[in-house]
Amino acid sequence: MIKQDALTKELAEMDKRHFIHPTSSIQEQQANGPAIIFKEGKGVHVTDINGETYIEGMASLWNVNVGYGRKELAEAAKKQLETLAFSSSFATFSNEPAIRLAAKIASITPGDLHAVFFTSGGSESNDTAYKLVRHYWKLKGQPHKTKIISQEKAYHGVAIGSTSATGIQDFQQMATSLAPGFLHTEPFSAEALRKTIEQEGADTIAAFIAEPVQGAGGVNIPPDGYFQEVREICNEHNILLIADEVITGFGRTGKLFACEHWGITPDMMLLAKGISSGYIPLGAVVLREHLHRDLIRYSEGTLLHGFTYSGHPTACTVALKNIEIIENEQLADNSKRMGDLLLQELTALQTETNILGDIRVLGLIGAVDIVKNKETSEGFPQKISPVIIAEARRRGLILRTVTFGDADTIVFSPPLVINEEEVHRMVAILKESILAVQSTL
Template sequence: MSNEALRQELVELDKKYFIHPTSSLQDQQANGPAIIFDKAEGVHVWDLNGKKYLEGMASLWNVNIGYGRKELAEVAKEQLEKCGYVSSFTGFSNEPAIRLAAKVAEMTPGDLNGVFFTSGGSESNDSAYKLVRHYWKVKGKPEKTKIVARKRAYHGVASGSTSATGIESFHDFTTSLAPGFVHVDPDSPEAFRKLIEEEGADTIAAFLTEPIQGAGGVNLPKEGYLQEIRKICDENDILFIADEVINGFGRTGKMFACEHYDIVPDVLLLAKGISSGYVQLGAVVLREKLHKELIELSPGVLMHGFTYSGHPTACAVGLKNIEIMENENMVENSRVMGDLLAEKLTELQKETDIVGEVRHLGLLGAVEIVKNQETGERFAEKVTPKIVAAARERGLILRNVVYWEKDTIVYSPPLCMTEEDVNEFASILKEAVLEVQKSL
């Protein structure tokens, strides 16, 4: 069968049977899948027809070490043959889960050392909400249940994490948001103080934040913001949860984004880069004090867990993924290549008329598209979808954010980027911007 015949067969099967996540059902039926990927290596992916793309999003912000790492396939095969899966319920354990928990505790900031494994970011978020509410319950403060999250935040699509997410379109999708979630201005510590006064500190379990908001537009915190929030939480007996599902494992040029701001959260949420997407894996990490108090105050069974918590094959892959990241100095490479890419994208402000602010930390960044570079005025019609489409035609996969007033291109390529890859990325994006600019 030719590649084109295979593609046509897969398109029809896709349209008939495959319900795609976060996609237009009607577009799928009208046009079939946008790309059917066939293979991947390094920072590039190929479709069934052999067209090559630079993956400027590392798929979903997660393929941190890059594609095609045979070491991960080999360690997965070895573990699958030895002991592919066993349960971690009722005190059962396995060596990969134990060693990965110890490694995560070693590498996370401060005294974060109690590790609960999940299968992804949404599970990590929902687990954290339940754990902190359970914590306050056993502490004799069961009324402390509310989770305060920031507007523009993204925390996942499970019931609780959808409710915590501060992007309205995710709320509009469903008619049954979970109670106990309150959203606050994303930039103002004073707004948080006011909310505490209104809601009562004795009703708030935790403040939840991505150190750098990802899907909301790669929004970096204002100077001093996170440090002040940490202080307010301490003053009001409120736990601080940092969602580093996107930020973590070298994405920002440090192993964890919290390290840029010299803060240690009470609870740290991980996923994505912990396994670079090769297997489903996530984690909730608790500080020493919380871990010890939960042990002391919870004599019964911890009534929370997933079938795949501490999955031995996933944990073995996670360990090897971290080993590769450390041995190949990918966190530092993220910082260096991130600065270089941002420098080249900033040059587009001079070479084009519609590129506004470029912001980044490591290989997590955003480019604003504006009608007027001096005032920041936006176009009446969103422009970034056209630029993203033009870039894809030229072999660069990006993503755009058009929530609220934003018209933003976001990027998060694999951390193994080279200078050659950076030049390819910047060149293609420049061509796409100039093409679209002509049509405006």
């Protein structure tokens, strides 16, 4: 025990001295050190270096879809590392895993989504899409179609372009200057989108981008009919529709891709996270066949965009095995079943507490609002959700909060391998934590 305490202290001090954490409070890190130092994971559980085990109710960052400790993925990576760890995809060089993964993605994405550009993650997928749509319209003789419309409360990443598309002010205010040509409209309002297009002029707009379900903005689910109308609006005004499925793809919402809930095919689909279940960094931009065909027809010379790790053979190998697991174990179906159970249990919990407001669940992505008054949805003067998730963590459950603006929300997205017993346990810990905090208010 003494040795373990010494190791924990040593690592914590090294962490404070040398590790700048992403999306974290630098002051909190320096004052308290790392919240948890993880050591291993299995299924829906993670264990820290002190032997404490937690249900990972967020699948880390919405992404460990097939759960932790999958030896199949480790074995696939090892075999590929020993064969061809890396090779460039520049200058038309290629490799078998990248070719097979591109073909696999084309076969499982909706409609005529057809050709794939690989990236290292979601922010790169977003920035790639913005460049490609602008390049596309330039090739088509409409170079003034450069503006990208996104939604308020949307999250698209933290590269300069994706930060500019993100509709959460806290992220935008970090940068002293955002990229030009990005507009934001009211979330999930077709009328607001039409108004923005009319104000700006359709001949200046390259694309409209939306998450099928807003993740970091609070797990906001669109009303029925919204995306069908958006698809019609984009067709009517000759504007490309981009679906950011970085969080929602690969079974998270109870279907393989969230766009399938509304029967629409975007012109571009952005992927990451669940494509490899976080076992290795990878992202992708998938284009419809007519876009790919036009790029071939009108391009001259080199497409001057690409990343060192575009088409990384080891990453693509892991992704292929990951998709195989998702399909063979029918994890999208399990996501729907366990999501229905989760919604049922959260709804029951709502009647047992005084501070649980709106509940939003689609598959295994969801949220609950914390409110002072359930009738009016009035919030507390001080955010309560961070206190609740801190209490939950002490009891063995990791969740996340959204506290941007007026939001006081707890969000969750457990691994898609979660079973009924684990759903029950997750909600039981949440209930204990809410009641413990509620008793102090």
